[in-house]
Amino acid sequence: MKILVTAGNTQTPLDRVRAISNIFSGRTGAQIAARAFDRGHAVTLLTSRPDAVDTFPSARPRTQSGWSVREYRTFEDLESAMSEEVRRGDLDAVIHAAAVSDYRVSGIFTHLDGKFEDVSAGKVKSSHPELWLKLVPTPKLVDKIRSEWGFAGVLVKFKLEVGLSEHELRAVAERARIQSRADLIVANTLEGKDGWALLGCAAGYERIPRSELAERLIHAVEMLARARD
Numbered sequence: 652m653k654i655l656v657t658a659g660n661t662q663t664p665l666d667r668v669r670a671i672s673n674i675f676s677g678r679t680g681a682q683i684a685a686r687a688f689d690r691g692h693a694v695t696l697l698t699s700r701p702d703a704v705d706t707f708p709s710a711r712p713r714t715q716s717g718w719s720v721r722e723y724r725t726f727e728d729l730e731s732a733m734s735e736e737v738r739r740g741d742l743d744a745v746i747h748a749a750a751v752s753d754y755r756v757s758g759i760f761t762h763l764d765g766k767f768e769d770v771s772a773g774k775v776k777s778s779h780p781e782l783w784l785k786l787v788p789t790p791k792l793v794d795k796i797r798s799e800w801g802f803a804g805v806l807v808k809f810k811l812e813v814g815l816s817e818h819e820l821r822a823v824a825e826r827a828r829i830q831s832r833a834d835l836i837v838a839n840t841l842e843g844k845d846g847w848a849l850l851g852c853a854a855g856y857e858r859i860p861r862s863e864l865a866e867r868l869i870h871a872v873e874m875l876a877r878a879r880d
Contacts, residue, residue: 656684657749659699661726677703680748686865693717737800744805754786808833
C-alpha cells in the first residue's frame with residue numbers, strides 16, 4: 652500500500668517572527684509512519700517535526716525508495732502539501748494525525764481612545780499596552796480529503812477531547828468519524844493520551860494501550876484495504 656501520514660502541529664503566524672502553536676510533538680504520527688514503513692508499505696510523512704521519526708528504530712533503511720518526509724510549518728503549508736499528495740490519486744490510505752490549527756489570525760489590533768487600530772506588521776512592536784487578535788476559523792482539512800480532493804481509499808481521522816468520560820468520548824468520536832466520512836477514528840482525551848486511545852468505527856470501538864496503537868492501527872488499515880480489493 653501507499654500511505655500518507657500527517658503528524659506534528661501547524662503554527663499560526665502573528666507576524667514574521669512570532670506564532671501560536673499547540674503542545675503536540677508529532678511523535679504519534681511519526682511512530683505510525685515508521686511502523687507502516689517497517690511493515691512493507693510506501694509511506695509519505697508530512698510533519699512539522701521531521702526529527703521525531705528518528706527516535707523510532709527502523710527495520711528497513713529509510714534511505715531506500717518508498718520512504719519520503721516533507722516538512723511543513725503553517726496551516727497553509729500543510730493544506731497545500733495534503734492537496735498535492737491526495738490529488739495525485741495513487742494513495743491507498745490517509746492517516747491524518749496532525750494537530751491542525753482551528754483558527755488563523757486575520758488582524759492584530761490595539762485599542763486606544765475607544766477605537767481599534769490595526770497594528771499588523773512584519774514584526775509587531777512590543778511597545779503596545781495591549782493587543783487584540785482577530786481569529787477566524789480555518790477549514791477542516793480532514794473534511795476536504797473526501798469531498799474536495801476526491802480520495803476514495805482508507806481514511807483515518809484523529810480526535811482529541813478534554814474532560815470527557817470514555818463513554819462520552821465514544822459518542823463524540825463516532826459523530827466526528829461520520830462527519831469526515833472516515834473509515835476509522837482514533838480518539839483520546841488530553842488526560843489519557845499517554846496511556847490509551849479508542850480505535851474503531853460504527854461496528855465498535857476498542858480501548859488500546861498507547862504502546863500498541865501504531866501496530867494495531869496499521870493492521871486495521873491493512874484489513875480494510877484488503878477487504879476493498
